[in-house]
Amino acid sequence: MGISLSKLTEKTNIWPWLLLAPLGIYMLIFFAVPLAEVAIMSFTEPKVSLANYQKVVTGALYQRVFLNTFVTAAFVTLCCLLVGYPLAYLMAHSKPRTAMLILLLVTMSFWTSFLVRTYSWMVLLGNNGPLIAFLQMIGVDKPPQLLFTRFSSTLAMVHILAPYMIMNIYSVMKKIDPALIRSAESLGAKGWSLFRHVYLPLTAPGIANGSVLVFVICLGFYVTPVLLGSPREQMVAGLIGHQIEEFLAFGLGSAMAMILLVVTLIILTIYHRRFGLDKLWG
Amino acid sequence: MTNYLQLSNITKTYGHFTALDDVSLSVDKGEFVTFLGPSGSGKTTTLMIIAGFEKASGGTVQVGGRSISELAPHERNIGIVFQNYALFPHKTAVENVYFPLQMRGVSRSQGLRQAEDMLSLVGLKGFGHRHPKELSGGQQQRVALARALVFEPSLLLLDEPLGALDKNLREQMQIEIKRIQRSLGVTTIFVTHDQSEAMSMSDRIVVFEKGRIEQVAAPLDIYHHPQTSFVAAFIGESNLIPAIITSGTDRTAENPTLGAVQYAGEDTLADGQKVTLLIRPEHIKLSRNPIEGRKNARMIVETIVNYGDNALVIGRAGDIPMRVRVLGADVVIIKEGEECCISWAPDAVFVITK
Numbered sequence: 001m002g003i004s005l006s007k008l009t010e011k012t013n014i015w016p017w018l019l020l021a022p023l024g025i026y027m028l029i030f031f032a033v034p035l036a037e038v039a040i041m042s043f044t045e046p047k048v049s050l051a052n053y054q055k056v057v058t059g060a061l062y063q064r065v066f067l068n069t070f071v072t073a074a075f076v077t078l079c080c081l082l083v084g085y086p087l088a089y090l091m092a093h094s095k096p097r098t099a100m101l102i103l104l105l106v107t108m109s110f111w112t113s114f115l116v117r118t119y120s121w122m123v124l125l126g127n128n129g130p131l132i133a134f135l136q137m138i139g140v141d142k143p144p145q146l147l148f149t150r151f152s153s154t155l156a157m158v159h160i161l162a163p164y165m166i167m168n169i170y171s172v173m174k175k176i177d178p179a180l181i182r183s184a185e186s187l188g189a190k191g192w193s194l195f196r197h198v199y200l201p202l203t204a205p206g207i208a209n210g211s212v213l214v215f216v217i218c219l220g221f222y223v224t225p226v227l228l229g230s231p232r233e234q235m236v237a238g239l240i241g242h243q244i245e246e247f248l249a250f251g252l253g254s255a256m257a258m259i260l261l262v263v264t265l266i267i268l269t270i271y272h273r274r275f276g277l278d279k280l281w282g
Numbered sequence: 283m284t285n286y287l288q289l290s291n292i293t294k295t296y297g298h299f300t301a302l303d304d305v306s307l308s309v310d311k312g313e314f315v316t317f318l319g320p321s322g323s324g325k326t327t328t329l330m331i332i333a334g335f336e337k338a339s340g341g342t343v344q345v346g347g348r349s350i351s352e353l354a355p356h357e358r359n360i361g362i363v364f365q366n367y368a369l370f371p372h373k374t375a376v377e378n379v380y381f382p383l384q385m386r387g388v389s390r391s392q393g394l395r396q397a398e399d400m401l402s403l404v405g406l407k408g409f410g411h412r413h414p415k416e417l418s419g420g421q422q423q424r425v426a427l428a429r430a431l432v433f434e435p436s437l438l439l440l441d442e443p444l445g446a447l448d449k450n451l452r453e454q455m456q457i458e459i460k461r462i463q464r465s466l467g468v469t470t471i472f473v474t475h476d477q478s479e480a481m482s483m484s485d486r487i488v489v490f491e492k493g494r495i496e497q498v499a500a501p502l503d504i505y506h507h508p509q510t511s512f513v514a515a516f517i518g519e520s521n522l523i524p525a526i527i528t529s530g531t532d533r534t535a536e537n538p539t540l541g542a543v544q545y546a547g548e549d550t551l552a553d554g555q556k557v558t559l560l561i562r563p564e565h566i567k568l569s570r571n572p573i574e575g576r577k578n579a580r581m582i583v584e585t586i587v588n589y590g591d592n593a594l595v596i597g598r599a600g601d602i603p604m605r606v607r608v609l610g611a612d613v614v615i616i617k618e619g620e621e622c623c624i625s626w627a628p629d630a631v632f633v634i635t636k
Contacts, residue, residue, distance in 0.1 A: 179366060180368050180370065182355070182362075182364070182368070183362060183364055185356045186334075186355050186356070186360060186361070186362045186430075187356075187429065187430075187433070188356050188382050188386055189356060189381075189385050190356040193385060197385075198370060201370075201372040202372065204372070
């Protein structure tokens with residue numbers, strides 16, 4: 001009855017395309033077309049020229065924001081690595097119950113909407129929040145401004161993105177053959193030298209994967225920096241939003257979006273090449 | 283040097299499970315000793331205790347008269363080749379071999395030169411720059427061997443290193459490992475569950491079963507004079523026949539189906555003692571009619587497995603399952619389902635008391 005499986009794999013080849021069609025049409029209408037429109041707008045708004053790009057590339061404000069975006073993304077990636085690596089190690093090498101507990105905490109944080117997590121940080125770090133109250137309690141007269149600073153947005157982004165780093169590193173650590181560690185020990189390695197010469201290189205693919213993922217997501221991060229960050233330390237996504245919502249500068253916003261997209265694609269291409277290289281010793 | 287490696291009363295328990303029960307063994311310097319046994323017999327556990335990866339629940343390990351029981355694995359100076367070689371995938375072959383020297387503070391230029399020399403010794407001259415992924419199974423095996431030997435370890439431990447190789451390569455590596463081991467004179471413990479590997483490579487074989495040592499002896503000795511029925515059944519093919527000694531002085535035992543059977547060797551067994559008689563399949567002769575001067579019995583042939591140069595004839599003498607190994611041409615005289623005569627000389631029968 002109906003379509004037999006053999007028919008699906010027959011040479012006619014129409015079925016796979018039909019099955020792909022809903023997704024394909026969806027992507028076309030809601031992704032490819034708008035993207036093309038943004039690309040076109042970046043060259044045509046308000047008139048056909050390269051003026052938008054010129055402005056972004058030469059304007060001091062835009063240069064600063066792009067630089068700030070990359071520095072922030074790099075710093076967040078580094079923090080995620082420093083927080084994530086030891087946690088992933090604990091997960092991969094603790095007793096099953098401890099490992100489950102950490103895994104549960106990480107995935108729970110991962111599954112909670114990042115909007116919710118962003119607002120929780122607002123509550124925690126706000127002027128009437130528990131952290132300020134605690135600082136006052138232990139005698140800090142003028143507690144520093146925590147919310148709407150580079151500190152608060154970085155903290156929240158690290159919190160939101162760390163699970164990507166942790167899961168990537170964890171999956172690589174979990175796959176390390178214990179015989180490799182034993183053999184390194186039998187050959188005279190211990191402690192730091194074992195870590196530096198054997199364990200760290202073996203986990204490098206996970207570090208690369210996690211870092212690229214965190215860095216790329218961070219480059220385009222909008223909500224968290226806008227809600228928690230300092231207005232003076234804008235990131236590109238926030239500035240794009242600004243241009244379009246407040247100044248109705250569609251062309252300029254589009255040009256910035258295209259530059260961000262191209263940079264992201266370049267990073268992903270490099271990652272892809274590297275990943276192929278990693279497969280060699282995976 | 284005798285008693286170079288000395289295991290004394292090693293026990294290992296996991297909760298209520300006893301993995302090793304009072305294992306004692308001494309190995310001479312330069313000796314090649316094989317731990318043979320089925321999986322779960324304790325051979326690998328013993329190896330891991332020697333290496334320091336498992337802690338014994340009791341007993342001591344001594345190398346060269348010095349106890350190493352309290353030393354961590356990296357302090358033991360023991361070379362190990364693991365089952366899957368455990369080469370570092372991010373290092374080239376020569377860097378893998380250099381690694382133990384690097385850990386011992388040997389300079390890079392000198393260490394790499396030593397590593398290259400060791401690679402030449404194992405027949406991998408010119409392969410040093412390749413990563414493990416770019417080497418065949420046999421070549422990876424050689425790199426692992428070179429890495430385990432380059433730092434002049436006090437012991438070489440091989441944990442079923444040939445298991446992953448195909449048959450031809452395995453035989454080639456058996457010869458190769460023996461050659462390298464002999465040329466360096468390193469005391470070696472080889473773990474395997476493959477009895478032919480054990481027979482062809484070892485100076486002595488240690489047979490493990492259920493966490494105990496069943497027997498320690500030279501390969502041929504263990505083949506011809508197994509001390510327990512387990513060893514007899516595990517090493518080579520065997521016909522094991524239950525019997526009772528009827529006359530210890532005349533070396534005669536009785537089996538209900540076969541009647542009186544003469545055996546060789548031991549003449550001090552007490553009358554009435556229950557024993558097992560071992561007759562190797564290649565010591566039994568197949569014929570149409572009984573042969574004078576030998577012990578004869580009738581056998582119904584059930585299956586003939588032909589190997590070309592020889593054949594295995596499986597059948598029954600009464601209720602006793604029998605296996606007979608014959609030269610290929612002899613099989614022609616019988617067919618499956620037929621009855622024939624089997625016979626053996628008294629000195630083909632070895633008596634096992636345990």
